[in-house]
Amino acid sequence: MLSVMEHRKVEMKQEFSKQNQQIGQILDDYKKIREELNEKTAQLEKLAGNFTSTPKIAFNAYTRSGKNYGNSQTIVFPDVLLNEGGGYDKITGMFTAPVAGLYYFSVHICQAKAKYVVAAIVHGHTTIAVTSEYESIGASCSSVMAPVKMTLGERVYVKCTHPSVMLADAQYRWPSFTGVLFSI
Template sequence: MNTLLFCFLLTGFNYVMSEEPVDSQLEGSWLERISKLEVKVAIIENEIEMRDRLIKDILADQIAGMKAAMRQRVNSTVAFSSEAPDRSKYSTGDTIVFKNAVLNEGNVYDSSTGEFNAPENGLYQFSVHVCNSGGDNVAYAIVHDDALIASSVQFQHSGSSCSSVNALRVVDKGQKVYVKCTFPTVMEEDEWRSAMFMGILLHSFY
């Protein structure tokens, strides 16, 4: 009886002793896996943090650029006014060059060629004012890329008079607007009569 009990206890002890190393190995394996996963999680978290910072920096730069562009557009003025035709007599087809630019915001008018060069797409208003003496014709037109968009012809036998034309036009960036003589013309310029060509951007199309 005692011998059987002793054998049973010894067998149980050996069983328990043989199971403990297996549990320890399993625990060690799981701990190793957990440790590796923790390292991977830390790496992923670091990558996500770096990516978030990069995205935030890119977005911040883009927002700053957009705000700067908006400020520039809001603060920019496109307008010109030029007087003093370069001569008094013009032939049909001649460009009437107004050589004295009293206003040239945005540097859009070339006083050497008489041409306005649109800096951006938009709705523009243009005006021309000219004068003549009795017996002389004035015939002129506002021209947008070789197309007449507003014109006038004036003649009277005596005295002097002035006339004006105006035009609203959608003009694309880089297109030109100028004043052309449409019939042999003689202009009158003195202290009471003055010719002028002017334009202004009313609304931009981005």
């Protein structure tokens, strides 16, 4: 009986050793597969980052010249501080979306003493935000902001929605039009 048990002991040791080798091989294979998956995941994240990063599109334009505007006349801001992405045209006053996405625009206007100024942010042919200013005693300013979902090539601009007198000067009042791509 003792010899049978000794024989069984040897067989069990051999079987355990064989199973330990198999488990070791499985663990080695798992580690190799895990390393390959981590490497592929890093490559995919890098590729995804290239496709999903938001391009840098922003502009900031202003004017130092006051002017009388008629109803529906576009306000042009010819002095450009920033035009990243090239979407703003300082001749026409139009911003044309170089990529589709969610944009954020703001307009700052100033009125001359006892004169109205009314300006709107216009997307295509749709007014999306309006601001107005009037002071009987002196000059003052007003601002308005709006987000806009745009497709490639659509335009946003500022126009007067009422005959207006906009005040601007080189020192204290710079009416401005600003926009930035928020996300794609």
